[in-house]
Amino acid sequence: MKKLLLLAFLAHTTFSYSQTNLIQNGNLENWTSGQLNNWTLQEGNITQNQVEVTSGNSSALFIESATKPKIVASSYILESGKMYRLSFDYKVKSGSSSFGQQVISYKYGAADFDPYNSSSSIPQNFEWNTVNKEITPTTTEEWYFEISIASFINDDFEVYIDNIQIFDVNEPIPERDALVALYNATDGANWSDPWDLSTDYRTWNGLTFDENGKVSEISLFGQGMNGSIPPEIEDLTELKNLFIAAEENLTGPIPSEIGNLTKLESLNFFGNNLSGEIPSSIGNLSNLKVIDFQKNNLTGAIPSSIGNLPNLIRLNLRENELNGNIPPEIGNLFLLTTLDITNNELNGNIPAEIGSLSSLTALSLSNNELSGSIPPEIGNLINLESLWLNSNNLNNEIPDDLGNLTKLNVLSLFRNKLTGSIPDTFGNLANLNNLNLSINELEGNIPNSIWSLKMLNSILLDTNNFTGSISSDIGNLTNLYRLSIGQNDISGTLPNEIWSLTNLTHLQLNGLTNLNLWQIPETINNLTNLKVFDASYTNITGIIPDVLNLLPSLEDLLLQGNEISGNVPSSLSSLTNLRRINLSSNKISGSLPTINSTNISSFFITNNNLVFSDIEGILENYNTNIDYFNYSPQSKIDTEEVIVLNEGEETTLSVETTQNPNNLYQWRKNNVEIESATERSFTISNSSSLDVGAYDCIVTNNNVPDLALIRNKIILNVNVTLGIEDFDTAGIKAYPVPTKDQLVLSLGAINGEHITASLYGMLGNKVFEQKNLTDNQTLDFSYLQSGTYILKLQTNTKTYVSRILKQ
Template sequence: MGYLSYIYTLFFVLLYSHAIKQINSANLSQPLCTDHERLALLQFRQSFLINCAVSKSLSPYPKMKSWSSEPTADCCQWDGVDCEAKTGRVIGLDLSSSCIYGTFPKNNTLFVLTHLKKLNLAFNDFNYSGIPSEIGHFNKLQTLNLSYSSFSGHIPSELSKLSELYMLDLSNNGGSLADTQLDLKLQGAGLEKLLLNVTRIQKLYLDRVDLSSPVPNILSNRTSLKGISLQYCNLYGELPTSVFTLPRLEILYLSGNKDLSGVLPEFHSNSPLRELYLFGTSFSGEVPTSIGNLAHLEQLDLCSCHFSGSLPSSLANMTSLTVLLLSRNNFKGGVTFSITNLTKLEALDFSNLEVMPRELFSQLSKLHHLSYLRLAEMNLATEIPSFIANFTKLTYLDLAASHVIGPFPQWFANLTQLRQLYLEYNQLEGPIPHWFTRFTNLESLELSYNNLYGTFDVFLHLTNLHNLALSRLNLTFPVGYKTNSSPPKLEL
């Protein structure tokens, strides 16, 4: 018994000792931020207003409001702050969508945080401040996101010193897409100088930054790149085809650069490309048959380019496609591939293509996931196609100028998820049905230049409307109608 008692005692002593070590270890590993970094963060907060009313985010959350000014507060526990476990140094600051408003002051205390590896200030409003050159002093920075935050002026050359950077996002610091003003600039050889030093870059997002330059050849040498987005950047010249074949590239967005030209290369089956957007560029030539080798491609937008020739039948092999947009090119011969293979399609644009309507409709009727459909400027010469009745998830429908005839069919009333509906320049006739009042999700509606008639009060129920076009319709207005009775969000 004495021996067993000794064994039990020894076991519990060892167990207790292990528990104490675990507790001490946990206490030792708990990061406690340094006083000067805590004060720097508090002073950074005091530099701005917190105003969620001006936030560009869909889900604003004022993270800095919860920061405590108590002298004993541990900033490593604050919302948006990440610390290194052993030292307590602040290495990450994510204040995206934090309702920050105000001009970014020079010599801001933010730059005291010299160990930062991640800085995210996206979806705030810095009132068109310049990007501070001191950001170049964060020599350990790996990710920098200043998108949607109303910065302006020239991007400082000091950003090229961030040699550890693998993600840079300065996108969309200007106005809307309709606004041609580009407030953030990196002109001349700026992009080339930036790429020269950021040799580890994986994600480069500069949408709506005014580059006003050709695409530098050095972009083709950054084999670490997985994502490139240079939309609406005033790029010009010819894109090196080697950019398409970067070995790790998954995302390539070049839309909106109307003076950027190029041709599609031969694609290989080992390409990881998932998303390719060339909308509104001057790319030309034929779409190669080898595009069917892009087994991982999910989104393809070739709209409003200068492509010609026939659409390759190999498009039917691209069974991962969810987005296929091909309108406004010079394609000949219509749709010669089997659309029914593309069972995952959610968005389709065949506007302007030469098609046989009956054959097209029978194939489209087998696609059950469509939420976006454009068949504009086509010679359909039919009533609103009945296969659309199956697309109850449809949020976008464009049949403008497609020679659609006849009255609205009753089944159309079931498309209550529609947000955008374009039926202008057709031969629709008869009354505007009263069940239009059920389309409460509509944000944009265009019925102009049809033979329709009805009373305007039908549209007063569409409280989410931003755009409404009813030119050349036979409308009557209710007695006592006043303009302030219009849908509250109406802009156009």
């Protein structure tokens, strides 16, 4: 088999796109009648090819023929002591699988002596490859360069040659120097894929070059860059796209020199740690179409010069620390389709000039400190599809003009200080999908026009002052998946049509204390897609219907703060997607069902009427399947009692609600433990004034270790006078009963005696005393809290006692 030899006779220097190529027509672009222009000699079958190229629009195709293909360039003067580099690209195609074992041989030298030979194995990948060779002449003289194919093989072959370059390494390269400055300023040696600065910079990753060999794009992300953007960036004069974003760590300011890159069309520093102000020189970049500085630490005001960018289509400055006003010059950006300045510290009013951005489709100014009214000029943005003004300090009424935005899909105005009612013009927003007006000061009825927007899939109106009732027209919203109307003054009954909205995933009614919900209807089982049901603090009574098994998607069940009684239904155990359950502050009792879901992060059932026997059987199951199960405290057990004894009498205090054999008891008096009082009942014998006080009992159970049940207080009073009688025995009258502020005492048979009146709270504490009481005297109780009190009238020989109810 013949061998194929690729011969290159060359004088050869370092390649660089911005240096002068000593080979004329080295990119093999210019041809006349099938011959390469500007080359000294061309022999054999060599044709122009416009498919297999690495530079420009064409390459040279060397084809097997009787005469070996060869091209020669001569009469190039190379100077002594300088370093030069030659590079060219080649690609070999052959029908032989062994062709990749052939040898490339090239020669170089001065024109008046035999050239040097060099050879290497041809790669077997049959892809484009590059030859690079550096030489340093010892004398200044004429050199020549030749590429030829020799020693033909039997197989057909094709050899493509392109991008032949000879450069003086010592010639300054501003573009390369700018790139090296960027590399060094950003700790290039520690990039994940660092550049090899000893090689031709056109081989460095992340760079794109135009047809003239100039850097037109820098796209670097995921390199782990650390450092700042150097001012030398301005020397990349043909740069159109600059993308250094996503997980990089650029710090420091954006250099003002970037304003000299007047051909820039896209400038993207997304997700870095740049600081300082946006340079006003950015206004020089009149060709810019995209600015993306989101997720940095930029400060200061948005420069007014940004209004000098007539071609800008997208401006994204979200998640920085920008402050000051939005410049009115922003209204000059007539081609702008996206304006996003979310999550900054902007203040002042939204400029009316923003209404001039007729091409705008997305406007987001949320999470700032903007104040004043929503400018009605926003209603001129008839192409707007999303409007985000939430989380500011905007006030006054929502302008009717927003009803002109008929292409709007998203309207988010939540967490402001907006007042007034929802404009009726909102009924024009036929394409609206998401409406969020929550956490404002809006009032009045929710207009029926809202319920006609059949494209709506999310309505958030919670935490306002809306009144009136919910119209049955809500049943028109068959696409609705989220409805949040809690924390309002909505009254009336909830329309049955809500329970037919089968696409609902979130139903939030929390805090509707004026709503006549009464109880959860069994028709809730129609909402088979429901994920979140929040009816907390809505005065629901009755039981939880045992149809939860028909809500297979349910994740959050929030019913805390109601008057729900009965058991937790066993159907809860079949809900395998449950994530959060809150049934706290109700009147739930009875044993809890087992839980089969392992996705539950929290289950709150505190402040109900559970006792140890309701919990101990399922505690292991709950602790296994639930990340956080909170069942303590529970409501106090048994009823509050008041016991009045005469001195020396006996009484037994007891716990009745829970009598679990594993219970442990500790009785207390005035919140102090009583020694040895550790049984379910506690007897006080031979009572005296020392026994007066408030008694309760703390009940624990080792099988339910985090719960302590507390018995309601028993108030014990002991009369220690010579005799104790009630008011009726002496004809004593107290009126009015109950009393609001004042009580009049008619002393009856004890009138004329020396009498002291004392009033005691239910804990035995004295709250009032009046000596030398006279008949029909008025006692002032206006300062007392509402509740039950014990009134004692003490004479020299007897004590008379009566209960007094203070309103």
